[in-house]
Amino acid sequence: MADTGTPALLRVDGLTVEFPGVRALDGVHFDVAAGEVHALVGENGAGKSTLLKVLGGLHRPSAGAVTLDGAAYRPRRPADAVHAGIAVIYQEFNLYPDLTVAENVFSGREPVHPLTRGIRYAEINRRAAELFAVLGVAIDPTAPVSSLTVSEQQLVEIAKALSVDGRIIVMDEPTAALSADEVTRLLDVVRRLRAEGRSVIYVSHRLDEVFAVADRVTVLRDGRHVRTVPLAETSTDELVRWMVGRDVEALFPRGDAVAGDVVLELDRVSAGRQLREVSLTVRAGEIVGIGGVAGAGQPELSQVVFGALPVTGGRMLLGGAPYRPDGPADAMRAGIGFLHEDRKAAGILPDLSVRDNLTVSVLDKVRGALGRLLSPAAESGVFATYRDRLAVRATGPDQLIGQLSGGNQQKVLFGRALAPGGRLLILNEPTRGVDIGAKVEIHQLINEITAEGAGVIMISSDLPELLGISDRVYVLAGGRVAGHLTGADRTEENVMTCASTGRRIFSPEPVS
Amino acid sequence: MNTSLGKLWDTWGITAILLLLLAVAPVVTPDFFSLDNAQSVLRESAYLGIVAAGMTFAIASGAFDLSVGGQLALCSVVSLMGYAAGGTALAVAAALATGLACGLVNAGLITRLRVPPFVATLGTLFVFRGVAYILTQDGPKTLPYDQIGSPFVKIGGLNVAGLPLPFVIMLAVYGGAWVLLRRTATGRRVLAYGSSPEAARFCGISATRLRFFVFALVGLSVGIAALTYITRVWTADGSAQDGFELKVIAAVVLGGTSLKGGKGTLIGTFSAVLLVSVLNDMLVSQGVPSAYQRIVLGGVLIVALTIDGLRTRFAAPGSLRRAVTGQGGRTPRPGLAR
Ligand SMILES: Nc1ncnc2c1ncn2[C@@H]1O[C@H](COP(=O)(O)OP(=O)(O)OP(=O)(O)O)[C@@H](O)[C@H]1O
Ligand SMILES: [Mg+2]
Numbered sequence: 001m002a003d004t005g006t007p008a009l010l011r012v013d014g015l016t017v018e019f020p021g022v023r024a025l026d027g028v029h030f031d032v033a034a035g036e037v038h039a040l041v042g043e044n045g046a047g048k049s050t051l052l053k054v055l056g057g058l059h060r061p062s063a064g065a066v067t068l069d070g071a072a073y074r075p076r077r078p079a080d081a082v083h084a085g086i087a088v089i090y091q092e093f094n095l096y097p098d099l100t101v102a103e104n105v106f107s108g109r110e111p112v113h114p115l116t117r118g119i120r121y122a123e124i125n126r127r128a129a130e131l132f133a134v135l136g137v138a139i140d141p142t143a144p145v146s147s148l149t150v151s152e153q154q155l156v157e158i159a160k161a162l163s164v165d166g167r168i169i170v171m172d173e174p175t176a177a178l179s180a181d182e183v184t185r186l187l188d189v190v191r192r193l194r195a196e197g198r199s200v201i202y203v204s205h206r207l208d209e210v211f212a213v214a215d216r217v218t219v220l221r222d223g224r225h226v227r228t229v230p231l232a233e234t235s236t237d238e239l240v241r242w243m244v245g246r247d248v249e250a251l252f253p254r255g256d257a258v259a260g261d262v263v264l265e266l267d268r269v270s271a272g273r274q275l276r277e278v279s280l281t282v283r284a285g286e287i288v289g290i291g292g293v294a295g296a297g298q299p300e301l302s303q304v305v306f307g308a309l310p311v312t313g314g315r316m317l318l319g320g321a322p323y324r325p326d327g328p329a330d331a332m333r334a335g336i337g338f339l340h341e342d343r344k345a346a347g348i349l350p351d352l353s354v355r356d357n358l359t360v361s362v363l364d365k366v367r368g369a370l371g372r373l374l375s376p377a378a379e380s381g382v383f384a385t386y387r388d389r390l391a392v393r394a395t396g397p398d399q400l401i402g403q404l405s406g407g408n409q410q411k412v413l414f415g416r417a418l419a420p421g422g423r424l425l426i427l428n429e430p431t432r433g434v435d436i437g438a439k440v441e442i443h444q445l446i447n448e449i450t451a452e453g454a455g456v457i458m459i460s461s462d463l464p465e466l467l468g469i470s471d472r473v474y475v476l477a478g479g480r481v482a483g484h485l486t487g488a489d490r491t492e493e494n495v496m497t498c499a500s501t502g503r504r505i506f507s508p509e510p511v512s
Numbered sequence: 513m514n515t516s517l518g519k520l521w522d523t524w525g526i527t528a529i530l531l532l533l534l535a536v537a538p539v540v541t542p543d544f545f546s547l548d549n550a551q552s553v554l555r556e557s558a559y560l561g562i563v564a565a566g567m568t569f570a571i572a573s574g575a576f577d578l579s580v581g582g583q584l585a586l587c588s589v590v591s592l593m594g595y596a597a598g599g600t601a602l603a604v605a606a607a608l609a610t611g612l613a614c615g616l617v618n619a620g621l622i623t624r625l626r627v628p629p630f631v632a633t634l635g636t637l638f639v640f641r642g643v644a645y646i647l648t649q650d651g652p653k654t655l656p657y658d659q660i661g662s663p664f665v666k667i668g669g670l671n672v673a674g675l676p677l678p679f680v681i682m683l684a685v686y687g688g689a690w691v692l693l694r695r696t697a698t699g700r701r702v703l704a705y706g707s708s709p710e711a712a713r714f715c716g717i718s719a720t721r722l723r724f725f726v727f728a729l730v731g732l733s734v735g736i737a738a739l740t741y742i743t744r745v746w747t748a749d750g751s752a753q754d755g756f757e758l759k760v761i762a763a764v765v766l767g768g769t770s771l772k773g774g775k776g777t778l779i780g781t782f783s784a785v786l787l788v789s790v791l792n793d794m795l796v797s798q799g800v801p802s803a804y805q806r807i808v809l810g811g812v813l814i815v816a817l818t819i820d821g822l823r824t825r826f827a828a829p830g831s832l833r834r835a836v837t838g839q840g841g842r843t844p845r846p847g848l849a850r
Contacts, residue, residue: 327718345708348711349712356704364697373695374694
């Protein structure tokens with residue numbers, strides 16, 4: 001059937017997918033040509049992942065048709081998609097933590113010895129290593145997945161899809177957890193796939209990537225098709241307007257911060273080999289950014305302050321008093337809020353409702369008239385506050401959090417970290433996976449709490465965000481502070497230099 | 513199956529089956545609803561039901577307590593010894609204190625020695641029974657017949673407004689347990705921890721405190737249950753209620769509480785306990801030998817779990833993971849914190 005001259009390799013017509021209480025897709029049409037990179041954009045909950053799951057054989061549409069190469073394509077299970085040459089990288093990871101990287105990459109498709117039926121480990125390890133070489137990353141194929149960082153897990157998912165050798169590669173927010181370098185290399189890989197004549201469906205909230213790599217873009221809003229245009233004929237502002245239905249205020253709003261007293265001070269704090277003699281300060285009303293390449297010790301730093309990782313050397317001061325938290329409960333009592341970077345494994349409580357997921361950090365404050373008993377009304381009130389503020393798209397407070405789109409889950413978890421309203425907030429990748437409108441809203445909320453006098457530690461692999469919203473930036477490299485950038489020194493070049501070359505840059509301390 | 517229907521089934525499915533069974537019961541057993549028979553069914557269900565309430569918390573938190581059979585034997589024996597030494601008050605105190613102590617031992621082993629709950633409580637099952645055997649080396653502890661008028665004996669025999677006191681105690685236990693699970697911060701933390709221990713840790717939930725709470729609660733429930741049990745059978749030794757732990761777990765699972773943790777339904781457990789008791793009564797009244805009764809209970813459990821398995825396989829969130837990994841019932845926890 002090849003080379004019949006029909007431009008569309010894959011065509012989606014009138015696709016409708018319904019969940020109880022929501023119509024996730026409503027008569028969507030969409031097509032991809034061979035050798036085309038087609039971007040799919042839209043707000044959180046617009047239906048992007050749902051469309052991809054239909055292609056991957058995970059959801060069955062209630063109406064509409066998909067044609068692949070002119071023939072009806074109705075996958076009933078994921079294996080059907082793989083068989084048809086469609087490889088999907090899903091937004092949420094599906095890795096076996098106790099298996100090795102290579103076992104995960106080839107899971108279910110392992111080459112086996114013809115006689116013994118044993119897995120050919122040498123072969124899968126070699127082929128996995130080749131895939132990582134293409135992606136330009138050094139991940140040990142024999143390491144257990146449980147030892148990987150979030151970005152490494154994402155790369156394993158990407159390698160898994162590439163190993164299928166499909167003609168359509170579908171990527172759902174593949175860069176949400178990647179560093180700038182890794183993104184650059186992934187985009188190169190996408191271009192190479194296109195040069196080989198393969199098609200790529202690319203979902204991202206980062207429009208610069210979309211412009212850098214895609215040929216055409218389709219915008220979804222509320223499960224409906226809004227526009228499909230070649231990227232050469234549109235602009236970021238126009239795309240955003242189509243996505244959101246209005247203009248979005250400027251990114252990175254940050255008023256003049258008035259730094260107050262020191263809230264947190266770390267004095268040569270070490271934690272095993274992950275963190276070595278880190279000294280830093282956070283003042284009231286300040287946003288302190290932590291930068292560096294993945295694995296430089298950022299999550300460890302945040303966890304040490306939150307009491308989730310033991311300190312092995314040095315000391316911490318909170319509000320001027322010695323601070324030695326014995327677990328996160330201690331840290332929370334001391335007024336510290338926390339957002340974890342791994343939404344799926346250490347963020348959501350999958351069996352609980354969105355409301356319960358949000359209020360779990362403020363159970364002491366949602367008590368009713370009876371004193372010790374939880375008040376469902378108070379809980380729903382807290383939920384309503386954050387749902388309205390962050391535009392969380394849920395059918396109601398009782399919906400299970402797992403049924404929310406990825407970005408909407410992230411908003412709930414951000415609300416959870418913010419709700420206690422303490423004096424220090426630690427945010428790991430606060431805007432990972434959220435759409436552009438919600439991103440601005442989250443930044444504004446961070447600004448508000450600093451205006452109220454809280455200090456914020458913000459860790460982000462999104463460099464423009466890190467520099468755009470932080471007052472000062474510490475750069476970590478190999479678990480040590482390799483730079484401290486303030487004022488005009490806060491540039492992408494300086495962060496990169498400190499993070500990866502070993503050169504150290506320390507801006508002069510501001511005299512206050 | 514559609515999700516809201518599934519949710520409904522989760523909470524009320526077993527209750528519906530119970531009502532169905534109650535509807536056919538008089539056909540099988542003509543005198544089923546006679547006061548005597550109904551009272552005896554309810555009285556019999558109490559000790560199983562009370563422990564199942566506690567076990568619902570353990571399973572919702574993602575753990576088992578396999579030692580409840582040993583705990584029941586030990587609590588019963590110690591309570592009877594207490595009665596012999598100091599009457600009703602001491603007997604009641606002894607049962608409750610012994611249950612609590614057993615729970616604390618379990619929690620201590622799990623948190624201090626870092627033994628998984630399954631293994632720790634499997635071990636203490638033998639230990640608790642062993643201690644009960646040692647205490648009854650000279651023969652089972654019994655309530656002498658001349659004590660028939662004592663307040664202690666009344667626990668098992670009294671009726672309150674037509675309801676047997678053990679069943680009234682069970683109702684109270686379920687009322688309290690429901691409030692605890694659904695309306696207190698501690699209950700919420702139990703569900704959160706069962707749903708994702710790692711995420712719960714970052715919500716400030718202490719695994720140690722949670723384990724102590726859950727296992728102490730189970731122990732306490734066994735202590736209460738032991739009171740309704742011995743005042744009914746009047747005698748206990750190390751072999752009392754052999755295999756009790758599995759009956760309890762079966763009832764909780766039958767009720768719809770997920771073995772993976774994170775979900776717990778006391779209404780379901782309650783209905784499942786009554787279902788098991790009613791079924792047993794029907795079989796007994798038909799003169800079915802007790803060996804067959806076990807087979808029927810096993811069959812009911814398998815059918816219930818199959819329905820549950822089918823349901824979760826097709827309910828939306830889990831289906832993605834299973835479908836992607838091509839796995840059946842058991843799935844890994846994808847993604848991991850570092
Ligand atoms: N399993 C499910 N059960 C119920 N509702 C669901 C389920 N999966 C998705 N939805 C709903 O369908 C809608 C579309 O979700 P989808 O995941 O496709 O959004 P998305 O565009 O990928 O968003 P994001 O950018 O946040 O990833 C949302 O309102 C979501 O709550
Ligand atoms: Mg999505």
